Amino acid sequence: MSEQTVVKLDQVNKWYGKYHALRDIDLAVAKGETIVICGPSGSGKSTLIRCLNNLEQHDEGDITICDITIRDNVKDIEKIRRHTGMVFQHFNLFPHMTVLDNCTFGLRHVLGMSVAQANEVARDLLDKVKIGDQEQKYPGQLSGGQQQRVAIARALTMSPDIMLFDEPTSALDPEMISEVLEIMRSLSKDGMTMICVTHEMGFAKEFADRIVFMEAGSVIEISPPEEFFVKPKTERAKVFLDQILAH
């Protein structure tokens, strides 16, 4: 594996019972790349991204993250999870903790930092996502967009090498989508390796290095956005784009 490759999938397969959720997935992501995974619902995008940090277990093939291949070794899996940060569709903030405590959670309980040190790191990142003034509030007191920004800050506290975004804007009201995308843009610009499952084609066009198009559990096209949006290789991608760009 070249030094630059941080994510590598080799013939990955996954079944839910008899349902073949992922079929022979091959993918390599270089350091600093922004990858957008798109495709119709049920095509396996979320399953794929959740396999990367072992929230779902794949059945066949190899997934290698930062030179660690996922096996059934708990320590390795925890190491991989420290290398990756994940942002979820429904934020998944801890409702019984303040915004600040949400962000110091990993620093204190996983990295073993002191409260003061963790607070300092967390405050820096909360400022970065422009929510520093809300640190004593509880997640339930924030808007969806604010919550998602806190969730991004929380994932960043662990200084991950790779950020995974699983439909980060799908549960947001339209006017809040832009504030989250703005954070994602700045992360992409700063050279963070990002893998995003999203329907935000504007973001994909502007910032993705490559688009991965999935259909029925297979990756059927990987192209740079300028090619994908102008001249998709497959008929299925064309139909998908027509539908999604129609609005």
Place this chain on the structure above:
Amino acid sequence: MNHQASIEKITGKPIEARAKKSTPLSFSRVVVWIKRNLFNTWLDSLVTLAIIALLCLLLPKALDWLFFSATFSGTSRADCAPGAACWIPIRQYMDYYIYGPFPESEQWRVNSAFAVGLFVFPLLFSQRIPQKWIVVYILVLPVVLWLLLKGGFIFEDISTSALGGLTLTFFLGIIAMCLSLPVAILLALGRRSQLPILRWACIGYIEIIRSVPVITFLFMASLVLQLFLPSGVSIDVLFRVLFVLIFVSAVYKAEIIRGAIQAVPKGQIEASYAMGCGYWKTMAYVVMPQALRNSVPALITNFIGLFKETTLVMILGLLEVMGAINATFHNAEWLGLHAEGPIVISAFFFIACFSIAQYGAHLERRIKRTKH
């Protein structure tokens, strides 16, 4: 425009005028309230009158029997007034009810045990003490109580037969409450475990224990257990009773907690895992704090039930507060006084359990305030 002025513009009334409208309690308002709430329809009136009539009939008689005609002082049965309560034996045996047959020279140990145990309440009500310390206190408390009341370490051993009355009730109740909760948490987690053997074991244990009456286990603890032990070996009856109380009531708590764990959204657990947090830390910091908060009302009910269940140890010959009170009324001197004992027992349990319930209500209000 200032705030007051803008409000006045909206309402068309100066603020003072509106404020005056909420007049203090007046006779006419009381009459309106009574009409509305007590005699609204003819059925309401009927119910109100029936209840008032019933109270008028029973309350004077009860109060008379309990207090006005009752005997409070005297030394023997002959001093008791006929047809009313006789509280002489209660006063005479009060020390026995509290300390049981505990050696008199060591009674300071009982007093300190009560103090240490009751100190939990201010501790639980206070919001300034970190939860970590409260948890430590609750886990250390059983050990301290055991040392003080039963002996060991630097304390002189007290024989089990010397433990009785309120001392024993307190001893069993507090220790069982403190220790059954951790056991219940482990059982609830075990039942949701990914490890099949552990999960099946927990399911089996929970289902069997909760389908059998507690009293059966107490009988078993006293009689059946001896069959399995090598001859000559015997486990102190206190140990056996505590064991049953803890491991039986833990089952009910485990089911309460399991329900509350299931109510914590799975996404939060994933978020914690995704940061590299392991199973135990995720459970301790993400799941349990929420699950325990949500199960407070049901757990408080369970604690009250457990506290009252301690009276069942009577069947093993242990004289906890109820046994102690009953025993004095079986004394030839006081034979024939039937109601006084149960009334005192009821009063005691009411005070204890109502306090626990009040703590539960306080906790619920506090959680509601901090929950968003």
